[in-house]
Amino acid sequence: MVVQAVTGHEQALIDDVSTDQLMEATQTVAGWVRLSGTPEEAKAFDWIEQRLQGYDLETRRYTHPALVSWPLSASLTATFSGGQSDEIRCATHAFATATGPSGLEGEIVYAGRGSAVELAEADVQGKIVLVDGIVAPNRNQVVEAAGVAGSIWIAGTHLHERALSPVWGTPTPETAHLLPKTPSTSVTAADGARLKAALENGAVHVRITTEVFQGWKQLPLLIANLQPEAANTFVMLSGHVDSWYHGAMDNGTANATMIEVGRILVRHRDELQRGVRLAFWSGHSHARYAGSAWYADNFWQELHDHCVAHINVDSVGAKGASVLSQGNSMEELRSFVSDAIEAIAGQRLDPRRYGRSGDQSFWGHGIPAALMSLSEQPPENADPVLLALHQQISGGESKSGGLGWWWHLPDDTVDKIDPELLRRDASIYVLLLHRLCTVPVLPLDYRAVVNDIRTNIQLIARQAAERFDLSSVLSQLDELSASLERFYERLPGLDNRDKAADVANRCLMSLGRHLIPVDYTQTGQFGQDLAVPTKPVPGLQPAATLPSMNGESDEYHFLRTKLIRERNRVLHGLIEATETARSATQDLA
Secondary structure, three states: OOOOOOOHHHHHHHHOOOHHHHHHHHHHHOOOOOOOOOHHHHHHHHHHHHHHHHOOOEEEEEEEEEEEEEEEEEEEEEEOOOOOEEEEOOEOOEOOOOOOOOOEEEEEEEOOOOOHHHHHHHOOOOOEEEEEOOOOHHHHHHHHHOOOOEEEEEOOOOOOOOEOOOOOOOOOOOOHHHOOOOOEEEEOHHHHHHHHHHHOOOOOEEEEEEEEEEEEEEEEEEEEEEOOOOOOOEEEEEEEOOOOOOOHHHHHHHHHHHHHHHHHHHOOHHHOOOEEEEEEEOOOOOOOOHHHHHHHHHOHHHHHHHEEEEEEOOOOOEOOOOEOOOOOEOHHHHHHHHHHHHHHHOOOOOOOOOOOOOOOOOOOOOOOEEOOOOOEOOHHHOOHHHHHHHHHHHOOOOOOOOOOOOOOOOOOOHHHEOHHHHHHHHHHHHHHHHHHHHOOOOOOOHHHHHHHHHHHHHHHHHHHHHHOOOHHHHHHHHHHHHHHHHHHOOOOOOOOOOHHHHHHHHHHHHHHHHHHHHHHOOOOOOOOOOOOOOOOOHHHHHHHHHHHOOOOOHHHHHHHHHHHHHHHHHHHHHHHHHHHHHHHHHHHO
16 A cells, blocks of 8 residues: 655645644634524634635625524432432433423333343333433434333443434424433433442432423524635535534534634645535534534535535544544545545554444435544543443444543533644644645545445345345446446546546546445435434345344335335446446546
């Protein structure tokens, strides 16, 4: 593997990254508590917009409605079998149901990790369930489906802010019923251990009260464009402005990084072959990515036709953030992104699939995506419970300890930022964005994507056995692989002055439009999947359950019919990608 070395000109861009500018922007943005749709958040947006305009960037502000939520207060009183009562420190969660002043009372039932099997064995119907582990939308869905009256979650050392809605962005008639319906609280690991120990000695009665804000707000959304005159495509660099508390790391440093990228690249406008679109969202933390989802819906065609990649930035520059190998990236971009990281920090991204989080609202458009959190804590710095959550979000084992114990806490203040590490991280984004906007041919390797899809289809086919035939999909993948090999043979040597580069780039964009929606989405091009963990080729994953079902049952035939339609969707995407590669290869010849 040959790593792309930093050129002298690129080093000049890196040298231009200003620690002082980054820290000034971080300190300014972190001066406001930025709940989505509040006047304090609007002040942060105003300041960011003024700073970008001062760098001669064209800006555009939008407002849009969103259903937002955040916790207001919570209390938990436990009465033990001996009659003594204790007030236990707790926190409730955004989108959880409020109890009202009278609260919720009842005996608690322990149900382990809260799996469907554990919940059924514990007989939790109508009761308050005690569950190990930090709460998450997908876990809360399972608990609520068991018919509980409420839930108490045993978090780690700290009570991090959490949002429980599994709905991505603003709910629709099809998803509104998934909003949480029960009160929930979290307690620390120490208090959770006390409750579990008390249950071994008899019944534990609790009274929970929760107050949660949930309502409609008008949210701001800021776009800053750096678009060379001759360019008709752009790279989108995005990050959220809203925060829990002052949010210096999450997400003040990211806002500062985006501003710095804009400041530096605008001075090199004449070099760019593609534009840069800086997108600042609200509604990330308090409306489950409502800002980016609104933009995805309302600018669908423009993004589909002109956006070549989406790079996200979140929670960079923290003290102790020495791990830079665990960032997200789609397969087609990973090597190119890794080159930029290695050039600055000497590390490469591990082969890990992009997790369903972090304003990834553009998978249906077929836009390749990379990064989110870039630099993270080593595992030895992590709260074990938070580490487990991070691994769940990242889709498996991780070498990272997450984003620091102060994540989603009042302690996320400027003193948690290391100025030199922030400069390191910002330098990576500057280098990466400059390269993406100047490289003649888009650095997207869809051969690796097809190999990954094939591996997953083969696994699903083995699990489905004779109950579902995926041979047509595997055959089409072989045909697509052969077409891609012939296409990629034509790419070396193309440069920006060659019209063939335009043909190649249009083909590469089109390949993503056909392959990413089937590889990453269930709802397809125009919807948004839930904000829960996902697997490759998600529409076909249920085929693995067919052998365990009664082949004469309604449920079996219902599912099989759905899977046939999903197979058609996947096949169509693969066939279109094959034809795209063939046509471009002929044109390049």
